[in-house]
Amino acid sequence: xxxxxxxxxxxxxxxxxxxxxxxxxxxxxxxxxxxxxxxxxxxxxxxxxxxxxxxxxxxxxxxxxxxxxxxxxxxxxxxxxxxxxxxxxxxxxxxxxxxxxxxxxxxxxxxxxxxxxxxxxxxxxxxxxxxxxxxxxxxxxxxxxxxxxxxxxxxxxxxxxxxxxxxxxxxxxxxxxxxxxxxxxxxxxxxxxxxxxxxxxxxxxxxxxxxxxxxxxxxxxxxxxxxxxxxxxxxxxxxxxxxxxxxxxxxxxxxxxxxxxxxxxxxxxxxxxxxxxxxxxxxxxxxxxxxxxxxxxxxxxxxxxxxxxxxxxxxxxxxxxxxxxxxxxxxxxxxxxxxxxxxxxxxxxxxxxxxxxxxxxxxxxxxxxxxxxxxxxxxxxxxxxxxxxxxxxxxxxxxxxxxxxxxxxxxxxxxxxxxxxxxxxxxxxxxxxxxxxxxxxxxxxxxxxxxxxxxxxxxxxxxxxxxxxxxxxxxxxxxxxxxxxxxxxxxxxxxxxxxxxxxxxxxxxxxxxxxxxxxxxxxxxxxxxxxxxxxxxxxxxxxxxxxxxxxxxxxxxxxxxxxxxxxxxxxxxxxxxxxxxxxxxxxxxxxxxxxxxxxxxxxxxxxxxxxxxxxxxxxxxxxxxxxxxxxxxxxxxxxxxxxxxxxxxxxxxxxxxxxxxxxxxxxxxxxxxxxxx
RNA sequence: GCGCCCGUAGCUCAACUGGAUAGAGCGUCGGCCUCCGGAGCCGAAGGUUGCAGGUUCGAGCCCUGCCGGGCGCACCA
Numbered sequence: 001x002x003x004x005x006x007x008x009x010x011x012x013x014x015x016x017x018x019x020x021x022x023x024x025x026x027x028x029x030x031x032x033x034x035x036x037x038x039x040x041x042x043x044x045x046x047x048x049x050x051x052x053x054x055x056x057x058x059x060x061x062x063x064x065x066x067x068x069x070x071x072x073x074x075x076x077x078x079x080x081x082x083x084x085x086x087x088x089x090x091x092x093x094x095x096x097x098x099x100x101x102x103x104x105x106x107x108x109x110x111x112x113x114x115x116x117x118x119x120x121x122x123x124x125x126x127x128x129x130x131x132x133x134x135x136x137x138x139x140x141x142x143x144x145x146x147x148x149x150x151x152x153x154x155x156x157x158x159x160x161x162x163x164x165x166x167x168x169x170x171x172x173x174x175x176x177x178x179x180x181x182x183x184x185x186x187x188x189x190x191x192x193x194x195x196x197x198x199x200x201x202x203x204x205x206x207x208x209x210x211x212x213x214x215x216x217x218x219x220x221x222x223x224x225x226x227x228x229x230x231x232x233x234x235x236x237x238x239x240x241x242x243x244x245x246x247x248x249x250x251x252x253x254x255x256x257x258x259x260x261x262x263x264x265x266x267x268x269x270x271x272x273x274x275x276x277x278x279x280x281x282x283x284x285x286x287x288x289x290x291x292x293x294x295x296x297x298x299x300x301x302x303x304x305x306x307x308x309x310x311x312x313x314x315x316x317x318x319x320x321x322x323x324x325x326x327x328x329x330x331x332x333x334x335x336x337x338x339x340x341x342x343x344x345x346x347x348x349x350x351x352x353x354x355x356x357x358x359x360x361x362x363x364x365x366x367x368x369x370x371x372x373x374x375x376x377x378x379x380x381x382x383x384x385x386x387x388x389x390x391x392x393x394x395x396x397x398x399x400x401x402x403x404x405x406x407x408x409x410x411x412x413x414x415x416x417x418x419x420x421x422x423x424x425x426x427x428x429x430x431x432x433x434x435x436x437x438x439x440x441x442x443x444x445x446x447x448x449x450x451x452x453x454x455x456x457x458x459x460x461x462x463x464x465x466x467x468x469x470x471x472x473x474x475x476x477x478x479x480x481x482x483x484x485x486x487x488x489x490x491x492x493x494x495x496x497x498x499x500x501x502x503x504x505x506x507x508x509x510x511x512x513x514x515x516x517x518x519x520x521x522x523x524x525x526x527x528x529x530x531x532x533x534x535x536x537x538x539x540x541x542x543x544x545x546x547x548x549x550x551x552x553x554x555x556x557x558x559x560x561x562x563x564x565x566x567x568x569x570x571x572x573x574x575x576x577x578x579x580x581x582x583x584x585x586x587x588x589x590x591x592x593x594x595x596x597x598x599x600x601x602x603x604x605x606x607x608x609x610x611x612x613x614x615x616x617x618x619x620x621x622x623x624x625x626x627x628x629x630x631x632x633x634x635x636x637x638x639x640x641x642x643x644x645x646x647x648x649x650x651x652x653x654x655x656x657x658x659x660x661x662x663x664x665x666x667x668x669x670x671x672x673x674x675x676x677x
Numbered sequence: 678g679c680g681c682c683c684g685u686a687g688c689u690c691a692a693c694u695g696g697a698u699a700g701a702g703c704g705u706c707g708g709c710c711u712c713c714g715g716a717g718c719c720g721a722a723g724g725u726u727g728c729a730g731g732u733u734c735g736a737g738c739c740c741u742g743c744c745g746g747g748c749g750c751a752c753c754a
Contacts, residue, residue: 029693031693031696031697032693033697034696034697034698035697035698038697042696042697044695044696047696047734047735050734051733051734056734057734080697081696081697081735082696082697082734082735083734084696084697124754161754164754165753165754166754292752293752295752296752340751340752342752343752344752345752347752349751349752349753349754350753350754353754410681410682410748410749411748411749412749413680413681413682413748413749414680414681414749414750439681439682441682441683441747441748442747442748446689490716494714494716510716521689521690521691521702522689522690522691523690523691525681525682525683526682526683526690527682527683527747527748529689531689533703534689534702534703537702537703538716539702539703539716539717540701540702540703540716541690541701541702541703542702542716544716545702545716545717547716548714548716548717549717551714551716552713552714552716552717555713555714556713556714558713559713559714560713563713600693603693604693607693611693611694615691616693619690619691619701620693622701622702623701626701629717629718630718630719632713632717632718633709633715633717633718633719634718635712635713636712637713638712638713639713640712640713641712641713677714677716
């Protein structure tokens with residue numbers, strides 16, 4: 001609601017500026033004054049105009065205020081501070097608009113043209129998922145939810161590197177440490193990914209023990225790449241079984257995918273050959289004939305002095321037109337700037353393959369995967385996987401995206417920049433601009449948590465890096481288990497009568513809410529110090545706080561009904577009220593502030609998309625819940641003991657609006673709302 | 678050496694991308710259940726925004742130089 005209003009007011013402001021000064025305002029944005037008493041919306045347009053108009057900002061603001069005061073929906077316009085233009089809205093009209101839109105708290109905006117792909121999770125299929133992987137998946141999944149709410153058509157892909165060294169390492173473990181056959185591996189009971197977690201850690205020691213052990217790695221890797229042998233078959237078994245484990249772990253958190261894209265299919269369908277040809281034809285890459293990189297095909301990585309390479313200024317085949325003199329600058333050899341895509345032995349690097357994959361995502365590879373159904377879920381959701389065998393004619397179309405969001409840790413920034421540069425070097429400017437790296441920082445363990453897990457911590461008590469290679473870290477499943485157990489214990493003390501099945505279900509919902517909020521509350525470029533105590537907290541700025549706000553609000557309605565007050569009758573009464581009169585006074589001011597805050601959800605979601613930052617929505621959700629708790633807690637605003645039916649109706653309107661808005665926000669964050677807590 | 682991220686209350690983090698009195702949670706201290714659910718609410722203490730300059734009506738945010746921490750810059754994946 002606030003977005004529509006803002007855009008109407010922005011138009012009015014543009015008109016006012018035109019009338020008064022004959023100037024066109026650029027982008028008009030509104031801020032929110034620090035104190036509600038100062039106004040509902042603020043514009044700093046006057047201060048921006050001060051320079052060009054050579055006038056005092058206050059004078060300009062006064063001229064604008066005079067015109068804005070006459071705009072419908074605005075009751076007052078004031079000049080404040082250094083030249084802010086503060087607008088007071090017609091509360092009755094605004095709240096009524098909000099009330100009318102109640103049926104749909106977060107209306108679906110017009111559909112954004114083009115398809116978007118979000119790739120996330122993408123865990124090496126050789127061990128259990130840990131907290132770092134959770135950050136990736138929760139970040140990606142939440143971003144998908146937000147994009148969809150803002151009208152984007154989004155497909156979710158999970159990349160499976162089933163032919164890499166990490167899988168090979170575990171296979172080495174099975175073959176040369178445990179001497180197991182594939183049948184014996186298949187017979188391993190229990191959580192297979194947890195089993196491999198431990199085995200993988202042992203492989204590191206195995207390699208360190210003797211050089212001939214390390215040689216097994218290359219042996220196994222080659223067998224896997226060649227395919228059609230027992231080792232490759234074992235690798236396939238390991239990878240597919242672990243992928244199933246990962247999907248199960250993620251499903252516990254409400255995370256799922258449309259497509260599982262396999263590295264092995266990229267190899268077997270020769271995506272790189274195609275990309276290589278395209279790059280050569282466009283002269284986007286060149287063969288080095290001397291020096292250190294002799295015999296390699298490289299992609300020029302000219303240091304862009306603006307944001308990202310290929311963001312618009314370079315055109316294809318631009319390599320020959322680099323600024324003259326750069327190569328002649330002392331101590332700046334071209335080789336330092338170029339990225340090898342094909343080694344002198346003719347094999348392709350990881351980054352090279354990634355360019356091919358990215359081109360496919362963008363619909364510019366001119367080659368496609370084949371697809372088969374991986375799983376159809378009870379609710380009808382279908383998970384597909386790539387294959388190099390027969391394709392299923394029922395399969396939907398994947399790829400051809402206008403925007404691709406790769407959720408990958410920040411350590412991969414350089415290779416991701418190379419991928420973007422590769423796309424740009426082919427002349428695909430728009431596609432390069434649509435290539436987004438949703439980078440996030442790593443997760444480390446706090447010294448206390450590391451100690452609690454039995455790891456050695458240096459005396460100075462620094463943080464401990466999570467390391468799959470060393471088996472160091474917190475497994476995702478173990479964390480969710482711990483959260484569920486704690487929630488269950490909490491429920492048992494609060495509501496001992498509750499039956500077991502319902503308690504367990506609620507415990508699961510609380511665990512998911514707590515974990516998802518914990519992973520989302522920090523900005524993604526910040527290193528997340530994982531502390532078990534904090535992650536297990538259910539009070540304060542947490543998911544359960546948000547859940548509790550909704551549960552309590554809904555509970556009021558149950559109570560009202562039980563006392564003989566029909567909620568729908570009260571809601572109907574509320575619609576006929578003279579809101580303008582009721583919204584004066586102390587309670588009116590509180591309701592108004594709450595309404596204005598709730599109305600911002602769309603705006604906040606849009607900001608999260610623009611900034612590619614889900615934490616913005618998470619924090620907003622907490623702020624709204626907090627504002628509601630503050631209002632609701634006051635006995636004088638009781639619904640059961642209201643001083644008049646009109647007051648009761650007004651409060652029902654507020655609580656109903658809150659439940660709907662807050663539920664919508666929880667949905668954006670993937671935080672489930674329990675029936676009871 | 679070059680590039681990126683981070684430095685804000687005792688701790689963990691915000692600050693709507695240059696706006697008004699820098700805000701939350703945790704922790705500490707003090708209040709609130711004859712009053713719709715206390716996983717809650719109200720209040721207090723706690724800040725030279727790493728340091729020094731600069732830009733302008735205005736800087737936690739932009740520029741320059743330092744200091745401190747982390748990560749990249751592979752013919753590894």
